Amino acid sequence: MTSEELSVRIRLRAWEMGYKAKASHMGGNFSMADAISVLYTDILNIDPKDPDNEGRDRVILSKGHCCAVLYALLAEKGFFPVKELDNFGVDGSMLSCHVSKKVPGVEFSSGSLGHGAAVAAGMALNAKLQNKDYKVYAICGDGECNEGSIWEMVMFAGQHKLDNFTVIIDANKMQAMGDTKDIMNLQPLADKWASFGWTALDIDGHDHDALRAAFNAPSDGKPKVIVSNTIKGHGVSFMENDLWWHYQIPFGDYYQKAIDELNAELERVAGNR
């Protein structure tokens, strides 16, 4: 399956999961779907049949509220059966609505922002200290970059030249109560990271070729940040750039309308194979 097809499939599944579980955060799930689809399809060294292999690349979802697309992706990749996704948010299920380490393929539980990326830096530091080849990736939100702990990590990783470490910032320009520029304006975001000793790339986070190129770009002996400029709710017309879909659970006519749009897109990208 191409990353393009995967990115639509996981949006579809996440939407269905959110509908059943009455779960929110669909906008931020959809904005990052492309980046993780490229990462897991074309970049990572992982084996779903051997998820704890010591040499595997590590991925930590630091914006843990957007776990639906990740769970869907891990199921599509074979880490666990797709039908398990029906249990998203269900009593007693491993699939909690903030990312859980109980789920095969998930390295670390998060939910409170500003944690996962620093833990990922610790894993990257381990590889440097012990001459191991694995690479470490963390996925953060641009709103998450309000957290001071993010900048503590940015300083440390830059200082210690963790060139085996890549942070993807899903920069959808919105956070819980509005536009990031109106709440805590961090622009120019890539420049800020670069000034702390990072190789910083600023790309269209829905362009899979651009994502692949960014992941494969040399890090020049420094940690790498990919500011993945995205649209919150990308892939469903009525959700795009609408903060309401940070909170709103899929419901009513919206449910089927999104399914129809995503199915049409799936047909288009699958037809392009």
Added chain:
Amino acid sequence: MRDHVISELVEYVKRDPNLYLICGDLGYVVLDKFREAAPDNFINAGIAEQNMTALAAGLALEGNTVFTYSIGNFPTLRCLEQIRNDVCYHNANVKILAVGGGFVYGNQGVTHHATEDIAVMRALPGMRVYVPGDAYEAIACIKEAYETMGPAYIRLARNKEQNFHDEGAVVDITKIEAYSSKGSDVNILTTGSILTEGIKLQKLLAEQGISAGIFSVPRVKPIDEAGITDIAVSSKLLVTMEEHQISCGLGGAVAEVISAIGDKHAKLYRAGLDNRFSDTTGSQEYLRDQYTISADTLLPVIMKELGR
């Protein structure tokens, strides 16, 4: 006790390349022995305790034993959520090593008094809490913390405490450590370097004809329930002494233990800070007097509690 503990860590790291020490830019000179013995296993994370703790969790999840190091409140309260989520929830093998517990940094002021740390660390699932009373208790604490998988908090004082053990003594920290025989009137429980005042108080009480015992509690969690129950059912009064709030620290832990005793048991008097900050300027000794945690200031209080 601080240098004894660092010396222990130096011994461990010589045979364990997977032991790391991360400091929050504190430990000038103090950590030199470790840095010299194992420069590749020492990391200064800068003045950034949240990141220090999360890094430690990441390193530990890769199979290492990681000690974080700083002063009292900084590696504990400052980064509490990292300890809760990243370390404890993931059962990461991280040991928080703090110096300056209680009033050690006396006249440096309230920010440098660690007086809620035991309470907060005790509340975290899976966290073991060690508060040694002298160097040999400290050695036993660091050893058990190192050898036991999972999170631990070791709260040290500084370096000038009196030692109450002979050189090379091995303390069993799974039990309350007796520094006298059991008292039939009153038994004193201390945690941390206030032990020295507890021993003095026991002597003062004995001079008054009171049958008093003195015990240290180097491991506050898990606590020696059987040992505390034993002295609680065989005396009239238990006294806890700690440079800490009386809620949820040693006094709180002992209250929890004796609340589960069905038989007749001792009343409990908790010495420590009672819902207030230690914001008087002064030395550790001065503050112990100010807040009625020293032997001299506690003597009349305990005599009154005993109806004498």
